[in-house]
Amino acid sequence: MDWKSIAFDWNRARAVVATAEAGSLSAAARALGMTQPTLGRQVTAFEEDLGVTLFTRAGKRMELTEAGLSLIDHLRGMAEAAHAAALAASGQSQEIAGVVTVTASNLYASALLPPILARIREEAPALRIQVIATNAIRDLMRREADIAIRHVRPDQPDLTARLVAEDEAALYATPELLARGPLGTLPFVGYGLEDTYRGMLAERGLDVPPENFAFLSEDSHVQLALARAGLGVAAMPTWMGDPDPALVRAQPDAPPLVTFPIWLAAHRDLHTSRRVRLVFDRLAEGLGRIGRAT
Template identity: 65%
Template sequence: MDWRSITFDWTRARAFLVTAEEGSLSAAARALGLTQPTLGRQVAAFEEELGVTLFTRAGKRMDLTEAGLKLIDHVRAMGAAANALSLAASGQSDEIAGEVTVTASDLYAAHILPPVIARLRDDAPGLRITVIASNAVRDLMRREADIAIRHVRPTQPDLTARLITHDEAWLYASADLIARLGPVQNPADLRDAPFIGYDATDTYLRLLGEQGYSLTPDNFPVLTEDHHVQWALAQAGVGMIAAPAWLGDAESEFVRVLPGTDPLVRFPVWLVAHREVHNSRRVRLVYDRLAEEIARTVQTG
């Protein structure tokens, strides 16, 4: 075989693969960290390169054509091989230098990671750390991140996970809001109180109901999934929020609502990495420091 006659652009093939798996250009662009027009050009260029139509477009959905179905398994195998190559290369690195990507929820990314990163930069200035602050679960198998802080145990067999600690969240409110509500001695006193909820209000309502709070959707005048927006709204006295003790107790503007009660929720904190990446000294250093700092911060909250 004359290898010089073969030309292939893996970037375009990857765009095809992720679009097929995600089902739309917008979702694939988010997964790859690209703009939708850029991804669309890569898919179109791949179709032109192969001389076939790979997708039919139905609204926002991208469905594979017959030609796309014939190719997808081959490209998926190529993607697995490319990931294996990248993981193996990263795992063999003994230098404490280079890229390490960490993903965590927005609260953990903003409040727990900064002091860890500051110390890591002092000890290993060759590290380049990317922080992805997101409440979505990132895919470590695709190398969207090297290390993930998660609150559910991963199920993929190629991932290694360590249970660091358990975190706990209570209700917090501004002192001004508590003063407006009057004496609060039990959950029944909060039946008319305003809460700041997530988009998935039913889940939050069910959680609060299990703790004895008799609430309805009317108790949630404002909804947002962004914890920092929740925090700012609570500071303005708009409503109550659920927050971990290490964060809520440290804020002088807030008071813990019903401090003598059990926490609203107790949840695990897992530190996760791919098994091969975990062999890299630079990833191992970040992983171990995160484990130490998370446990210290949460347990002293």
């Protein structure tokens, strides 16, 4: 390899790739955690290093020129190689210390993870665990998280996944609300305006009209609060609804409204790291206790 021919700065090349991916300097700067002026200087410096113009400015948009289009695939290849090297290096770490990032839904992150993380802390006090609580799917391939708790099996070939349990949900309400009339005539707490939830209820013999969904929220904690206040019937995991003293099952003799899997996923390279392996295994043990362990 002619090393002398590689005279540009990788950080500047990274700035170009990020700008091309994001479409603007401001978005790229946020993605890289730097200021927009700094990023702009790196892009300009890279263009000067190569002696070509890579972008045209169209308002706030940054559009690749013909020269930029001819080079961007090569630069993306460099970015992917650098990313793969970082993953491999991280996976080789055998020290049970450092940071492990776990992503889970808001409900799991707040209600289920704390006792599991407490046990991990006792076993490996040098570990630092970053919890990303979000209902969005985080991208393990881009290192947005080391471990993800998901309800669908990941299908990317570079991920390793384990089915750790089957969770289940049922309908809950206050006894006072249930005493007001047949279940199908009562107000319900919904997830959104879509008909998926109503269809699920219909499969269980409950034809709940749209107007009965007086309260809507994507947040499970809000749904719980609304149900506890007697404002509606809500679907929630049995491990959350059954112990709640203010609630009872709306259909005590019926099977669960729905069952859903709990998957743990991690990048294969990261899964060879002792710290990631430890957190992965302890999460599997802890989450396996909440439902029907597989």
